[in-house]
Each structure stands twice: as C-alpha cells, then as structure tokens.
Amino acid sequence: MEDLRNKARELLAAKAVQVVVGYGRGTGASRRAVFIQSAAEAGELLFDNACRQNLAVYLMKPEVRKLGKMALVAIPATLRTILQLASENQIQDLELLALVPDASGAVTQLATFAAIEAHVVLQDNDLSAAEKGELQKYEIMGMEQRRQFWEEHFSRCLKCYACRAACPLCYCSRCTVECNQPQWIPVPAHDLGNLEWNIMRAMHLAGRCINCGDCSRACPVGIPLHLLNQKLISEVYTHFNSRSGMAAKADHAMSTFKPNDAEDFIR
Amino acid sequence: MARIGVFVCHCGENISATVDVKKVAEAASRIPGVAHSVEYKYMCSDPGQQMIRNAIREKNLTGVVVAACSPRMHEPTFRRACAEAGLNPFLCEMANIREHCSWVHEKSEATTHKAFDIVRTLVAKVKRNKALLPIKVPVTKTALVLGGGIAGIQASLDIANSGHKVILVEKEPSIGGHMSQLSETFPTLDCSQCILTPRMVEVAQHPNITLHSYSELESMDGFIGNFKVRIRKKARSLDEKLCTGCGLCVQKCPSKKISSEFDAGLGLRPAIYVPFPQAVPNKPVIDREHCTYYRTGKCRLCEKICPTQAIRFDQEDEIIEADIGAVVVATGFDIKHGDFFPEYGYGKYKDVIDGLQFERLASASGPTLGEIRRPSDGQVPQTVVFVACAGSRDPAKGIEYCSKICCMYTAKHAMLYKHKVHHGKPFVFYMDIRAGGKMYEEFVRRAMEEDGVQYIRSRVSRIYERGGKLVVKGADTLLGSRPLEIEADLVVLATAGVAQAGAEQLAQRLHVSFDAHKFYAEAHPKLRPVETNTAGIFLAGACQAPKDIPESVAQASGAAAKVAILFSQSELVREPLIAVVDRQAPPLYSSCVGCFLCQPSCPYQAIEKEEIRDRDGQLIKTIAKVNPGLCQGCGTCVALCRTKSIDIQGFSHEQVYAEVLALLNRGEDNV
Numbered sequence: 006m007e008d009l010r011n012k013a014r015e016l017l018a019a020k021a022v023q024v025v026v027g028y029g030r031g032t033g034a035s036r037r038a039v040f041i042q043s044a045a046e047a048g049e050l051l052f053d054n055a056c057r058q059n060l061a062v063y064l065m066k067p068e069v070r071k072l073g074k075m076a077l078v079a080i081p082a083t084l085r086t087i088l089q090l091a092s093e094n095q096i097q098d099l100e101l102l103a104l105v106p107d108a109s110g111a112v113t114q115l116a117t118f119a120a121i122e123a124h125v126v127l128q129d130n131d132l133s134a135a136e137k138g139e140l141q142k143y144e145i146m147g148m149e150q151r152r153q154f155w156e157e158h159f160s161r162c163l164k165c166y167a168c169r170a171a172c173p174l175c176y177c178s179r180c181t182v183e184c185n186q187p188q189w190i191p192v193p194a195h196d197l198g199n200l201e202w203n204i205m206r207a208m209h210l211a212g213r214c215i216n217c218g219d220c221s222r223a224c225p226v227g228i229p230l231h232l233l234n235q236k237l238i239s240e241v242y243t244h245f246n247s248r249s250g251m252a253a254k255a256d257h258a259m260s261t262f263k264p265n266d267a268e269d270f271i272r
Numbered sequence: 273m274a275r276i277g278v279f280v281c282h283c284g285e286n287i288s289a290t291v292d293v294k295k296v297a298e299a300a301s302r303i304p305g306v307a308h309s310v311e312y313k314y315m316c317s318d319p320g321q322q323m324i325r326n327a328i329r330e331k332n333l334t335g336v337v338v339a340a341c342s343p344r345m346h347e348p349t350f351r352r353a354c355a356e357a358g359l360n361p362f363l364c365e366m367a368n369i370r371e372h373c374s375w376v377h378e379k380s381e382a383t384t385h386k387a388f389d390i391v392r393t394l395v396a397k398v399k400r401n402k403a404l405l406p407i408k409v410p411v412t413k414t415a416l417v418l419g420g421g422i423a424g425i426q427a428s429l430d431i432a433n434s435g436h437k438v439i440l441v442e443k444e445p446s447i448g449g450h451m452s453q454l455s456e457t458f459p460t461l462d463c464s465q466c467i468l469t470p471r472m473v474e475v476a477q478h479p480n481i482t483l484h485s486y487s488e489l490e491s492m493d494g495f496i497g498n499f500k501v502r503i504r505k506k507a508r509s510l511d512e513k514l515c516t517g518c519g520l521c522v523q524k525c526p527s528k529k530i531s532s533e534f535d536a537g538l539g540l541r542p543a544i545y546v547p548f549p550q551a552v553p554n555k556p557v558i559d560r561e562h563c564t565y566y567r568t569g570k571c572r573l574c575e576k577i578c579p580t581q582a583i584r585f586d587q588e589d590e591i592i593e594a595d596i597g598a599v600v601v602a603t604g605f606d607i608k609h610g611d612f613f614p615e616y617g618y619g620k621y622k623d624v625i626d627g628l629q630f631e632r633l634a635s636a637s638g639p640t641l642g643e644i645r646r647p648s649d650g651q652v653p654q655t656v657v658f659v660a661c662a663g664s665r666d667p668a669k670g671i672e673y674c675s676k677i678c679c680m681y682t683a684k685h686a687m688l689y690k691h692k693v694h695h696g697k698p699f700v701f702y703m704d705i706r707a708g709g710k711m712y713e714e715f716v717r718r719a720m721e722e723d724g725v726q727y728i729r730s731r732v733s734r735i736y737e738r739g740g741k742l743v744v745k746g747a748d749t750l751l752g753s754r755p756l757e758i759e760a761d762l763v764v765l766a767t768a769g770v771a772q773a774g775a776e777q778l779a780q781r782l783h784v785s786f787d788a789h790k791f792y793a794e795a796h797p798k799l800r801p802v803e804t805n806t807a808g809i810f811l812a813g814a815c816q817a818p819k820d821i822p823e824s825v826a827q828a829s830g831a832a833a834k835v836a837i838l839f840s841q842s843e844l845v846r847e848p849l850i851a852v853v854d855r856q857a858p859p860l861y862s863s864c865v866g867c868f869l870c871q872p873s874c875p876y877q878a879i880e881k882e883e884i885r886d887r888d889g890q891l892i893k894t895i896a897k898v899n900p901g902l903c904q905g906c907g908t909c910v911a912l913c914r915t916k917s918i919d920i921q922g923f924s925h926e927q928v929y930a931e932v933l934a935l936l937n938r939g940e941d942n943v
C-alpha cells in the first residue's frame with residue numbers, strides 16, 4: 006500500500022500525471038474511487054481485496070478526463086478495459102498510466118499499450134471457476150425456463166441505467182435508449198420496455214464486454230446482468246476464438262469477417 | 273403537413289382480378305395525410321403518368337405512392353414522372369401490390385386487405401422521405417485488364433480502339449492464354465496460333481495499350497471510376513529495353529531439361545526461356561528455381577553471351593501504381609490435373625493424358641511437331657480412347673456442372689487423330705453429347721460419319737495396364753449396359769474445366785464474389801452477364817465459367833462495351849441511396865462515437881475517418897464518414913452501429929420503423 010502511495014506522490018510531484026484514480030475508503034468495509042490530484046492527498050489511497058470496481062470507467066467520463074493525464078490503479082479487468090477502449094479508438098497510447106499493485110503490495114507501472122498487452126497475456130482472462138459453474142447452471146435451463154428466468158428478473162428493472170453508468174464500455178454519447186426518432190425502446194419501466202432495454206444492453210456488449218462485473222454490482226435490484234454478458238463472452242470465444250480486451254488493435258468478433266469464420270449457422 | 277397522393281394501378285387485370293382496387297384507393301383516401309387517392313387501368317401508360325403529374329401540380333402533393341408492380345419494374349418511370357412535375361423523385365415510392373399480392377393470392381377479401389396494408393406502410397414511409405440529390409463521382413478513363421488470354425486480348429483491343437487507355441496485366445511471361453496452346457480449333461479447324469498471333473502483336477503495338485507481362489495485381493482500393501491499383505512486375509532477370517529477343521541465351525543455357533508448362537509437361541525448355549516462339553513480348557525470362565546460377569552461384573553463361581548485356585541477375589520485383597476507372601477480369605480457367613483420377617491411372621500411366629497435352633501433340637509447334645506419338649515410347653498409337661466428362665457432371669467428384677467445351681474438343685481431337693493417323697481407331701466414351709452452337713452439331717456428326725470416330729455411350733469405370741495396352745472398361749448404355757473393354761495405346765481424358773488456382777485470392781483483392789467452384793459470379797445470370805456485383809468491375813471469358821473461344825470473345829467485347837459506356841461520361845451519376853453518418857448540434861456534433869467497429873464490417877471499404885474541428889483548427893471529435901462513391905447501400909454498417917448513427921438515405925431507421933409500426937398498428941382506417 007505504501008508503495009502505491011509513494012508511486013502516486015512521485016508521479017504527481019513530478020507532474021508526470023495530473024490525477025491518480027485509485028481506491029479509497031467507502032461506506033463500511035467498501036471501497037470507492039478517489040481522485041488524487043496532489044501528493045499531499047496520496048495517503049487516502051488504499052488497496053486490498055475489497056477494491057473491485059473497474060476504475061477504467063472514469064477514462065470515459067469527460068469530467069474526469071478534463072483533469073489531465075491520468076494514472077489508473079488497475080485490477081486485471083481494468084487493464085483489459087484499457088485495451089478494449091484503445092481498440093475502439095477511444096483512448097490513445099501514452100494518454101494514461103496503469104498502476105498494477107500485486108499481492109505483496111508492490112506496484113508495476115505500465116506506461117504504454119504494448120506494456121499493458123504484455124502484462125495482460127500473463128494474467129488469467131478466462132471466466133473464473135465460480136463464474137463457469139454459475140453459467141453452467143444457467144445453460145442447463147431450457148429455452149422456456151430461461152425466458153421465465155429473465156422475465157422475472159427484468160420485471161424488477163427500474164430503468165435507472167446504473168448498469169450503463171457503471172460499464173466502462175457504455176460510453177456512447179447518445180445511447181440508443183435515448184433515441185426517440187424512432188423510439189426504439191419504450192420509455193416506461195414496463196415488461197416489454199425492460200426486456201428490450203436489457204437485451205439491447207447485452208447485445209451491444211457482445212464481443213466487447215471485458216467481464217468486470219460492475220453492471221451486476223451496480224444494479225440496485227440485483228439483476229444478474231453478468232450472466233448475459235458471460236454467456237456472450239463464452240459464445241464469442243467458442244465460435245470465433247476471440248476474447249475482448251487482449252490487444253490495443255484487434256479485430257472485433259462482431260464486425261469482422263474472415264474467410265475461415267465458422268459459418269455453420271448460415272444455411 | 274404531409275399531402276400524399278396514392279395512385280392504385282389495375283395493371284390491366286393483373287392486379288384488379290384479385291384485388292378490389294377501388295376499395296383500396298377509397299380506403300387510402302382516409303389515411304391521415306393522404307390528399308389524393310385514385311385508381312387507373314395502366315398507371316405506367318402516358319395518361320396514367322399524366323394523372324400523377326397533374327395531381328402533383330394541382331393538389332400540391334408532398335409525396336407519391338404508386339401501388340402497382342415491383343419497383344424493379346417501374347420505379348424509374350414513376351420517379352421520372354414526379355420529377356417532371358417538379359417533385360423530387362425520391363419522394364415517390366412504389367407499393368408492390370402485384371408481385372407481393374395479386375400474383376400470389378386468390379381473389380378474396382384478405383387479398384384486398386393485404387394490398388391495402390402494403391399501401392398503408394408505404395404511405396407511412398413516404399411521409400418521412402426526404403428530397404435527395406444524385407451523387408456525382410469523377411471517372412479515370414483508363415481500364416485495367418487482368419489476364420492476357422483471348423478474352424483479355426479482345427477486351428483490351430476493343431477498349432483501346434474506342435480511344436481509351438488500357439493496362440493489360442498477364443501473370444505469365446507471354447500473353448495468349450490457353451488458346452496459344454491449342455492446335456486447331458473447332459468447329460472450323462483453323463489453326464489456333466494463326467488466328468491468335470496477329471491479335472497478340474496488335475496488343476503489343478497498340479499505342480493505347482500498356483502491357484505488363486510476368487506481372488500480377490498486388491492490391492486494389494477505391495471504387496468505380498476511381499480505383500487505385502498496385503501491380504507487381506516480377507523480376508524477369510533481364511532488361512527488357514536492351515533485350516532484342518535474339519534468343520542466343522536460350523540456345524546456350526546449359527540447364528535445358530525443365531518440363532515445359534507451355535507443352536503441358538510433354539516437352540522441355542531451358543532455364544532462360546520464351547514460352548513459345550510467337551510469344552508477346554518476345555523476351556526471355558529466367559526461371560530462378562531451375563537456373564544453375566541461382567541454384568549453385570555459378571554459370572552466368574547467358575550474361576556472357578548476351579550481345580546487348582541485357583541479363584540482370586540482381587533485378588528485383590517492381591511495384592507499379594496506377595489510377596484506374598474500370599477493371600475487366602479475364603483470368604481464364606484451368607483444367608483438372610494430378611491425382612484426381614486414380615481409377616483412370618492419370619498421372620501414373622504416361623499414356624493417359626489430358627486434353628491440353630493432346631493439343632500439344634497435335635500442334636505443329638508441339639514436342640512431336642504435330643505427329644501423334646504417345647509419350648511413353650514415341651510410337652504412333654493405333655487405338656485411342658477419348659473420355660469425355662472426365663470429372664465433369666460428377667457430383668461424387670465435387671463437380672456437378674458441365675464443362676461445356678469438352679464434347680466439342682473431344683470430337684475435334686478424335687477427328688485430328690484420324691486425319692493424321694488414317695488407319696487409326698478413335699473411340700469416344702461419352703455421357704451425352706452437348707453440341708449446342710452454330711455448326712457444332714454438324715461438326716460432331718462429321719466426326720462420327722465422315723471420319724468414322726466410334727462413339728460409345730458409356731462412362732469409364734477403370735483404366736489399367738495389361739500387356740503394354742491400356743484397358744478401358746465401361747458399359748455401353750445404348751446396348752443394355754453391356755460391359756465392354758477396349759485395349760488402347762493412348763487415352764485422352766477431357767478433364768473438367770476448373771477455376772484458376774489463384775482465383776479466390778484475386779477475388780478477395782478485387783472484392784468480387786465467386787460461386788462454389790470459384791468461378792467469378794456475374795451480377796445477374798441473364799440480364800447482367802458481364803458485370804460483377806462490384807460496380808466498375810466486369811468479367812470476360814472462362815474466369816466466369818468454362819466457355820469456348822467465340823463465347824469468350826463475345827463476352828470480352830461486351831465487357832469492353834460496358835467499359836466504353838462508363839468512360840463515355842466524365843462524371844458518374846449514382847443513386848443517393850447510400851449510408852450517411854448523422855450530424856447533430858453541438859456539443860454532440862454527431863452521435864457517432866468513433867469506435868470504428870463499422871469500418872471492418874463494410875464489404876466495400878467505404879467507411880473513412882472524418883475529423884471535426886473548431887474554428888481554430890482544434891480537433892473536437894473523430895467520427896466515421898461514408899465515402900459516397902464506394903458505398904453500395906448494403907446496410908451492414910447500419911445494423912452494426914450501436915448508437916444508430918448511420919442511416920441509409922431512402923431507407924432510414926425512421927422510415928423503416930414507421931413502416932413496421934403501420935403494419936402492426938392496424939387502426940380503424942381499414943378497407
């Protein structure tokens with residue numbers, strides 16, 4: 006932890022970055038994002054197992070971006086997000102630093118996309134064993150059961166769009182749900198509108214979601230949104246052998262065609 | 273407020289026999305926004321069009337729906353009529369109540385209902401149509417012809433003679449293609465070289481034609497009228513300007529035992545060679561794979577002998593860039609080789625040969641100087657079996673199509689054999705004889721009746737060697753499938769015509785489509801046989817399907833005419849039904865977030881980057897931009913864009929959504 010704080014002090018004092026986005030004390034045992042802009046504040050930084058939020062979400066918030074060059078305390082999903090955002094032309098190389106604390110508290114500083122890529126290939130990017138287990142339980146359900154499962158969950162959706170705000174890849178300046186000419190998704194939080202919204206959200210993340218899980222954590226009514234995303238992640242991986250967030254320049258599963266793509270579903 | 277005019281057509285009785293057109297027109301008049309609704313016997317007739325023009329002027333219409341046939345049929349007609357009355361043509365839509373309704377249903381209430389539903393959706397759409405202007409793009413008046421076979425030669429000459437520049441690219445050291453390998457040609461038996469060589473020379477001398485032989489297309493970008501190509505001129509190891517074509521090097525080269533491609537493997541050539549004496553250009557090329565110097569570092573005999581010091585051992589491939597307005601693909605075909613027929617011993621027995629090899633045996637310039645001598649021992653074969661459909665029309669071999677030329681050249685081969693070996697016995701094994709074409713049936717009859725070629729309707733099950741003879745086994749299906757065996761000295765397989773080995777890679781470079789057998793796909797099998805689906809790229813010759821010389825030449829002239837039509841204008845006018853990226857008021861500028869996931873999805877490479885800058889030149893945003901010259905309006909990007917920032921003009925989200933809603937929300941405004 007001291008390592009991290011020192012690193013932040015050093016970077017800010019040398020004006021190498023203008024802001025360090027990291028984790029600080031939240032309510033109870035939780036951790037929340039802090040935006041450290043001077044060496045004096047660096048003591049607020051914390052790092053432990055409770056630090057789970059994907060701070061890369063702030064890369065796409067104009068009010069944070071405005072602060073200047075950013076150093077980002079990064080967990081594995083954060084690094085994948087950075088690469089995914091780079092591949093979607095949203096951030097440029099050298100625009101940010103990633104600070105990766107390891108279990109012992111030592112911090113690795115990654116200054117380029119290339120360095121991040123080299124780091125990411127070494128981490129485990131697959132779904133965890135627990136996630137796979139949960140997904141399997143979902144997959145054994147029949148179609149009708151799945152429909153009921155989601156209808157039940159979505160009936161509680163408030164259309165608060167917290168999932169969207171928490172997702173680092175939901176950065177569009179005008180979300181489809183806000184299009185009203187035509188009005189693709191009905192505004193009220195009724196069953197049809199909720200279903201359409203949630204399906205659209207998931208589909209727009211197909212081949213892009215880097216599996217940080219923040220959508221589910223943000224949802225105030227506990228909808229297991231991550232299940233939809235993880236299902237798509239595993240489909241994209243099995244059919245196209247593609248995983249998002251692995252490289253700063255990447256072919257996206259949903260937008261590229263390769264002559265050797267599996268086409269067994271087109272008849 | 274919209275003022276839509278609805279014009280319901282009877283199409284004689286084509287529509288009115290099953291649809292109650294009066295009811296449809298009457299119900300349409302009650303749709304909100306419809307200011308005028310009538311029916312008429314023939315809307316496309318002059319009085320019909322006049323009705324539309326008058327209504328536009330008198331009722332001040334803001335949009336028109338013609339409920340009639342398919343827009344494929346008459347959309348241009350009605351759009352023109354609207355334009356004549358001062359209404360932007362893109363404010364006119366057609367409701368197809370013929371192909372989509374009256375022709376496919378019985379007369380009934382429901383049919384009339386459906387016709388009205390179709391009209392209603394189009395009214396909902398046309399209310400949201402916007403006036404559009406045609407798109408203009410410039411045209412570079414230089415054509416690229418790929419492949420210098422007879423098709424490429426003909427296309428090049430025709431385009432050049434119409435006054436335009438041509439760049440002809442041939443991958444082999446000489447132009448001429450398969451025709452240069454043929455002996456005599458059906459159905460007239462004139463000598464192939466004699467009719468081909470003058471055209472090859474004409475190509476070489478034409479002031480409008482630049483020939484790049486031993487070259488291949490490296491890459492191509494751009495769009496109709498505005499292609500950019502890179503051509504790889506492979507190293508000939510020779511300075512073409514200095515070389516006089518004297519041929520001394522060819523005579524003196526010590527490594528002479530290389531199988532000749534031109535003689536289909538039946539003859540030999542040196543490492544520095546000209547494929548055949550009449551080659552154009554008549555300049556040798558060093559085959560680096562077999563050249564002693566490149567193999568061992570020693571020799572350079574040709575360099576010493578060359579009187580003009582033209583040999584360049586260190587020459588490298590050269591890349592030539594050019595701007596092109598249109599492309600004619602004439603890369604031809606090939607025939608099936610190799611171990612495709614283990615049951616026929618092709619590749620195993622020296623005396624089982626293919627059609628091209630027979631052409632070389634029969635050719636006066638071939639390895640036997642035109643005498644039919646079999647490859648194994650140089651003897652004149654007394655019995656020759658010709659096998660038609662070797663591989664063609666054989667789903668088990670993966671080739672279900674007819675190669676079209678084999679029936680004819682097999683008859684020719686049998687005839688040529690008989691003309692040269694008077695006492696010889698030619699047999700032809702065939703499935704059916706397909707001799708459609710001027711003088712073709714007569715030609716085959718002549719082979720049978722005058723030259724005594726014996727035709728046996730049978731497939732060949734096996735060919736094997738027995739006592740120095742090739743035993744051909746079959747079953748005569750005209751004699752109750754009686755099994756039969758012929759002992760032959762030579763067997764000629766008319767192996768299936770197939771696509772060139774590199775056809776698929778070239779198609780990807782050109783972005784043209786191909787069929788399951790890698791033959792290039794025409795835009796329409798009947799009405800657009802020389803166009804591809806990519807605007808500005810045309811097809812000629814056997815690269816589209818196996819075909820004979822007259823057909824290849826006709827298609828080549830057709831393609832050339834298409835190029836000349838394209839080049840007859842300095843600007844191209846295109847329908848503006850293309851994709852556009854939206855623009856919004858600041859601070860959004862555009863709802864496009866510049867993720868550029870659409871870019872790789874576009875099959876036509878039409879999506880570019882556009883920078884939005886403020887008045888000081890500061891970059892505000894980078895967004896996608898659709899190149900109007902390239903976009904074909906396919907809509908792939910539209911489906912992909914998460915923020916719905918791309919719309920197809922004329923088929924916008926708003927329009928299509930309104931159509932769907934109109935169908936779903938069937939209100940009280942019914943028939």
Ligand SMILES: Cc1cc2nc3c(=O)[nH]c(=O)nc-3n(C[C@H](O)[C@H](O)[C@H](O)COP(=O)(O)OP(=O)(O)OC[C@H]3O[C@@H](n4cnc5c(N)ncnc54)[C@H](O)[C@@H]3O)c2cc1C
Pocket residue numbers: 418419420421422423424441442443444446447448449450451454456457458459487488489602603604605606607627628631677681684772774778812813814815819820821822824
């Ligand atoms: C055994 C046999 C006998 C025949 N006899 C007759 C006959 O008697 N009468 C008749 O009418 N027809 C006959 N034909 C058919 C005739 O050969 C074809 O109709 C004709 O050759 C087709 O011409 P083409 O220019 O389309 O193709 P090709 O002759 O195949 O020429 C294609 C050219 O393109 C070049 N090329 C290929 N790929 C590329 C590339 N990527 N870049 C640049 N260049 C490329 C090739 O090197 C070649 O020069 C016969 C065919 C065979 C096989």
Ligand code: SF4
Pocket residue numbers: 168171172173174175210213214215216217218219220221231234
């Ligand atoms: S969808 Fe959920 S898990 Fe995926 S990137 Fe967005 S917030 Fe993270």
Ligand code: SF4
Pocket residue numbers: 524525526527543544558562563564565566571572573574575
């Ligand atoms: S170097 Fe020798 S082998 Fe090679 S082309 Fe010249 S003469 Fe022939």
Ligand code: SF4
Pocket residue numbers: 850851873874875876877878879898902903904905906907908909910
């Ligand atoms: S509509 Fe089709 S051709 Fe046009 S830009 Fe979009 S994907 Fe490309």
